[in-house]
Amino acid sequence: MNISLLVILPILTAVALLFCNGLKQVRTVSLIGATVQLALAFALLILYWNERAAGNTAQMLFESSYTWFAPLHINFHVGVDGISIAMIALTSFIVLAGVLMSWKEDRMPKEFFFLLILLSAGAYGFFISLDLFTMFFFLEVAVIPKFLLIGIWGSGKKEYSAMKLALMLMGGSALVFVGLLGLYFNTDIGGGVHSFDLLQISQMHIPVEVQKMFFPFAFAGFGIFGALFPFHTWVPDGHSSAPTAASMFLAGISMKLGGYGCLRVATYLMPDAAHAYSWIIVLLATIAIIYGAFATMMQTDLKYINAYSSVSHCGFVLLGIGMLTQTSITGAVMQMVSHGLMTALFFAAIGMIYSRTHTRMVAQLGGLLKMMPFISTVFVIAGLCSLGLPGFSGFVAEMTVFMGSWQNPDTMYRIATILACASIVVTAVYILRAVGQSVMGPVTDSHYLGLKDASWNEKFAAGLLIIGIVAIGIAPFWLNELITPATDTIMQHAVKLVTLK
Amino acid sequence: MGIDFFILMKSELLLAVIIFILLFIKVGSKEWKNEQMLNIVNVLLLVNFIAGFFGNKDGMLFNDMFKTNQLIVLEKCILNLGTFIISLQAYTWLKNHKHVLEFYMLLLASLMGMFYMISSGNLLMFYLGLELSTIPLAALANFDLEKRKSSEAAFKLIMSSAFSSGLLLFGISMMYGTTGTLNFTELSQHLDGSALQLFAFILLFTGFAFKISVVPFHLWTADVYEGSPVAITSFLSVISKGAFIFAFISVLYNVFKPLADTWYNMLFLLSVLTMVIGNLFAIRQNNLKRFLAFSSIAQVGFILVGISGSSQAGTASVIYFILIYIFSNLGAFGVIALVSALTVKEGIEDYKGFYKTNPLLTWVLTIALFSLAGIPPTAGFFGKFFLIMAGAAKGNYTLIIIAALNMIVSLYYYLRVVKAMFMDKNEQPIEKLVINNYSKLALFICVSGIVLTGFVSWVYDYIYSLSTGF
Numbered sequence: 001m002n003i004s005l006l007v008i009l010p011i012l013t014a015v016a017l018l019f020c021n022g023l024k025q026v027r028t029v030s031l032i033g034a035t036v037q038l039a040l041a042f043a044l045l046i047l048y049w050n051e052r053a054a055g056n057t058a059q060m061l062f063e064s065s066y067t068w069f070a071p072l073h074i075n076f077h078v079g080v081d082g083i084s085i086a087m088i089a090l091t092s093f094i095v096l097a098g099v100l101m102s103w104k105e106d107r108m109p110k111e112f113f114f115l116l117i118l119l120s121a122g123a124y125g126f127f128i129s130l131d132l133f134t135m136f137f138f139l140e141v142a143v144i145p146k147f148l149l150i151g152i153w154g155s156g157k158k159e160y161s162a163m164k165l166a167l168m169l170m171g172g173s174a175l176v177f178v179g180l181l182g183l184y185f186n187t188d189i190g191g192g193v194h195s196f197d198l199l200q201i202s203q204m205h206i207p208v209e210v211q212k213m214f215f216p217f218a219f220a221g222f223g224i225f226g227a228l229f230p231f232h233t234w235v236p237d238g239h240s241s242a243p244t245a246a247s248m249f250l251a252g253i254s255m256k257l258g259g260y261g262c263l264r265v266a267t268y269l270m271p272d273a274a275h276a277y278s279w280i281i282v283l284l285a286t287i288a289i290i291y292g293a294f295a296t297m298m299q300t301d302l303k304y305i306n307a308y309s310s311v312s313h314c315g316f317v318l319l320g321i322g323m324l325t326q327t328s329i330t331g332a333v334m335q336m337v338s339h340g341l342m343t344a345l346f347f348a349a350i351g352m353i354y355s356r357t358h359t360r361m362v363a364q365l366g367g368l369l370k371m372m373p374f375i376s377t378v379f380v381i382a383g384l385c386s387l388g389l390p391g392f393s394g395f396v397a398e399m400t401v402f403m404g405s406w407q408n409p410d411t412m413y414r415i416a417t418i419l420a421c422a423s424i425v426v427t428a429v430y431i432l433r434a435v436g437q438s439v440m441g442p443v444t445d446s447h448y449l450g451l452k453d454a455s456w457n458e459k460f461a462a463g464l465l466i467i468g469i470v471a472i473g474i475a476p477f478w479l480n481e482l483i484t485p486a487t488d489t490i491m492q493h494a495v496k497l498v499t500l501k
Numbered sequence: 502m503g504i505d506f507f508i509l510m511k512s513e514l515l516l517a518v519i520i521f522i523l524l525f526i527k528v529g530s531k532e533w534k535n536e537q538m539l540n541i542v543n544v545l546l547l548v549n550f551i552a553g554f555f556g557n558k559d560g561m562l563f564n565d566m567f568k569t570n571q572l573i574v575l576e577k578c579i580l581n582l583g584t585f586i587i588s589l590q591a592y593t594w595l596k597n598h599k600h601v602l603e604f605y606m607l608l609l610a611s612l613m614g615m616f617y618m619i620s621s622g623n624l625l626m627f628y629l630g631l632e633l634s635t636i637p638l639a640a641l642a643n644f645d646l647e648k649r650k651s652s653e654a655a656f657k658l659i660m661s662s663a664f665s666s667g668l669l670l671f672g673i674s675m676m677y678g679t680t681g682t683l684n685f686t687e688l689s690q691h692l693d694g695s696a697l698q699l700f701a702f703i704l705l706f707t708g709f710a711f712k713i714s715v716v717p718f719h720l721w722t723a724d725v726y727e728g729s730p731v732a733i734t735s736f737l738s739v740i741s742k743g744a745f746i747f748a749f750i751s752v753l754y755n756v757f758k759p760l761a762d763t764w765y766n767m768l769f770l771l772s773v774l775t776m777v778i779g780n781l782f783a784i785r786q787n788n789l790k791r792f793l794a795f796s797s798i799a800q801v802g803f804i805l806v807g808i809s810g811s812s813q814a815g816t817a818s819v820i821y822f823i824l825i826y827i828f829s830n831l832g833a834f835g836v837i838a839l840v841s842a843l844t845v846k847e848g849i850e851d852y853k854g855f856y857k858t859n860p861l862l863t864w865v866l867t868i869a870l871f872s873l874a875g876i877p878p879t880a881g882f883f884g885k886f887f888l889i890m891a892g893a894a895k896g897n898y899t900l901i902i903i904a905a906l907n908m909i910v911s912l913y914y915y916l917r918v919v920k921a922m923f924m925d926k927n928e929q930p931i932e933k934l935v936i937n938n939y940s941k942l943a944l945f946i947c948v949s950g951i952v953l954t955g956f957v958s959w960v961y962d963y964i965y966s967l968s969t970g971f
């Protein structure tokens with residue numbers, strides 16, 4: 001299977017959208033496009049399993065490479081391993097759910113869906129790239145649609161949030177850019193020729209000083225995408241101002257670009273520096289986890305609650321990467337998938353509530369369960385997954401991160417692990433409070449009594465995400481088996497290079 | 502001489518022929534309508550652009566005063582393309598102008614001067630080309646005959662040009678005094694880095710810096726850009742700047758190679774200054790032409806980063822960037838020219854709510870601005886990436902970090918315009934504009950250039966194969 005299809009398909013969908021008129025045509029085309037994406041992701045998953053079952057142990061499968069700028073040795077080089085496939089599957093779930101959630105978007109629908117689909121093309125391209133140039137290209141492709149989505153269709157102080165998000169993410173990619181150039185000019189594939197190829201670079205031993213110089217750029221750059229403390233400030237504003245589908249995309253896909261980049265580019269290509277700086281990463285991640293959790297306690301707006309809790313949850317991703325054990329990195333990837341599905345579901349539920357009650361303030365909501373049993377249930381499920389209830393994906397992922405982190409024998413790291421664990425209690429407090437107040441109890445506003453429950457498209461979107469969450473929660477070994485060979489390679493590589501020194 | 506003369510000087514001779522045709526139309530007794538004349542001119546320019554690709558040859562003429570090779574031909578073709586697009590965009594404005602033919606005669610004379618300058622193999626020839634390209638431009642800047650600002654712009658342009666020419670001539674004469682030659686090849690052999698030569702070089706460098714508006718020699722830019730007619734503003738910011746940069750690279754790399762350490766440091770300092778100051782001033786502008794003037798100053802800063810790479814990739818990336826810059830900047834100016842010609846509005850405030858009334862033009866302007874900001878998938882991304890990459894090859898990461906940070910600042914002000922068009926509300930937005938076919942064609946060329954240049958990678962490969970560095 002040629003996995004470039006994953007990029008070509010969204011682009012074709014986007015082009016087809018340009019020729020559509022009216023909401024009905026636009027959403028039909030988008031739905032078809034998103035469904036085919038999901039089918040493609042599943043086909044890829046099955047093919048991948050078959051290859052692995054047949055004993056194919058290559059690091060990357062379905063590789064293909066096309067020359068792009070020959071004089072500079074830039075290729076369009078794509079391929080997937082378990083981590084990328086997990087991310088691709090996640091993306092396809094969220095794209096379909098996002099399209100379904102925006103089913104009634106009648107303000108400039110053509111532009112709205114065009115930008116959504118363009119964003120997904122950027123995400124797929126990023127996850128399949130094995131060339132740093134291509135990767136960077138797709139990373140930036142995914143920035144600008146967000147600016148327009150938030151600025152045009154958003155709510156609240158949307159212009160401010162859109163600008164803040166665009167500039168901070170651009171700042172992140174500027175840092176990544178410096179990191180990548182630094183790497184590039186220190187590679188040598190024979191005859192003084194430099195390379196952007198991820199696999200080729202991983203085979204070389206980049207000098208430790210060089211790694212130490214450019215690792216911070218790459219890691220902090222991707223970290224900004226993944227809400228690394230103290231660069232997380234775009235997350236709350238961006239998420240709360242964005243329209244529902246854009247919030248889902250932001251939390252579910254965009255923030256994963258950051259985590260994936262930190263792992264695949266920074267840590268994998270510069271393992272020595274990752275070891276040297278891991279204490280900083282762990283420190284920042286722990287601060288993000290605890291700070292995020294306490295900041296969430298203070299929020300009164302549902303979207304802000306979820307956005308700040310995202311900062312906390314994404315902290316676990318970075319914590320897992322910073323701990324540098326095989327289990328913790330597996331946990332980080334699982335947390336990325338789990339958090340993606342869970343926040344997308346959360347934002348979908350908030351979107352459904354907001355579109356009916358026209359408020360997101362916890363204090364003004366109450367007793368929704370009576371009128372909207374489905375939406376309330378979805379909301380409760382998302383909440384329980386967020387606080388890490390066994391049976392949902394959140395528990396599995398966070399548990400893996402904690403177990404992996406504990407394997408790092410250093411005392412300070414263990415203290416960090418304990419602190420991070422403790423944040424779960426805080427999570428339980430704010431989630432239960434928010435969910436309890438808005439869903440249970442007496443109906444606070446009489447006009448809520450006439451509200452209707454979810455429509456078919458919303459049920460479908462939520463169901464899709466819940467299936468993902470529950471599947472991972474009940475059978476985590478599937479995801480685990482998918483990811484483990486890839487994290488194994490990363491860890492072996494890191495250990496080998498570090499001991500070589 | 503013989504037939505070679507005609508082949509080698511093909512581009513210049515073609516322009517001369519066109520100028521003479523226009524002259525004959527002018528002095529002829531037949532009365533032509535503006536539309537007819539514009540049709541003829543545009544066809545001639547298209548022919549001129551296409552003819553640039555055929556029958557080319559490397560060689561020297563006039564005692565090595567004039568040289569041409571494939572790279573130079575390519576550079577001339579790029580400038581021809583830009584002039585053609587500008588001419589298409591000027592249609593709406595010139596349709597009702599009294600002096601259409603004079604406009605084109607002056608414009609093409611200036612273009613011819615640039616051609617001579619790019620092709621020069623001798624400082625005298627170079628100076629001749631430079632003056633030929635500048636003086637008509639000052640006349641052109643005054644072409645909005647009823648506007649005071651236009652004549653003010655023309656006056657500022659001619660004064661500052663005269664001043665920079667003076668510096669340049671001073672430098673040239675001292676250069677001649679220390680080396681005894683004006684020929685480029687001989688000159689580079691006689692350079693020994695003595696104090697006087699360095700001083701002469703700095704004067705020469707300053708002359709260039711004036712023309713491409715490098716900070717601190719940029720002060721004329723904003724006023725001239727704002728006052729001139731949009732067509733001339735775009736010609737100044739794209740074609741003139743492009744031509745001077747082409748000449749600058751070739752002079753710097755070929756003639757002043759022995760002084761490379763000196764000019765690397767100068768380029769480093771000036772590029773940082775140019776990027777930072779250009780960007781900071783661009784943030785504060787409210788007139789779109791002034792805004793683009795300062796943004797184009799910042800763009801020159803990025804170009805200097807590429808030039809400082811002084812490698813084959815450096816030359817290639819600069820030429821590639823200029824090609825993309827022509828598409829992006831002319832795309833932006835195309836929309837502004839239309840709006841300005843039809844409604845006389847040029848402020849960023851006026852563009853609020855533009856999307857409601859003119860969605861297509863808004864998208865063109867947005868794509869062009871994204872390309873200028875270097876956002877993929879537009880070609881500007883590739884252009885800027887390669888420029889900075891070429892600069893990074895020297896291992897000076899301070900410069901690269903400053904450049905990367907400047908890209909964020911520049912994104913802010915480009916997004917400000919995008920925000921005004923898409924998100925801000927306006928009681929009286931610019932009404933729906935009727936776009937004529939010429940402008941449509943010009944915008945189409947620009948947009949397809951912006952979208953395709955990055956993906957059609959042989960454009961870069963071709964430029965790279967012709968480029969040289971050291």
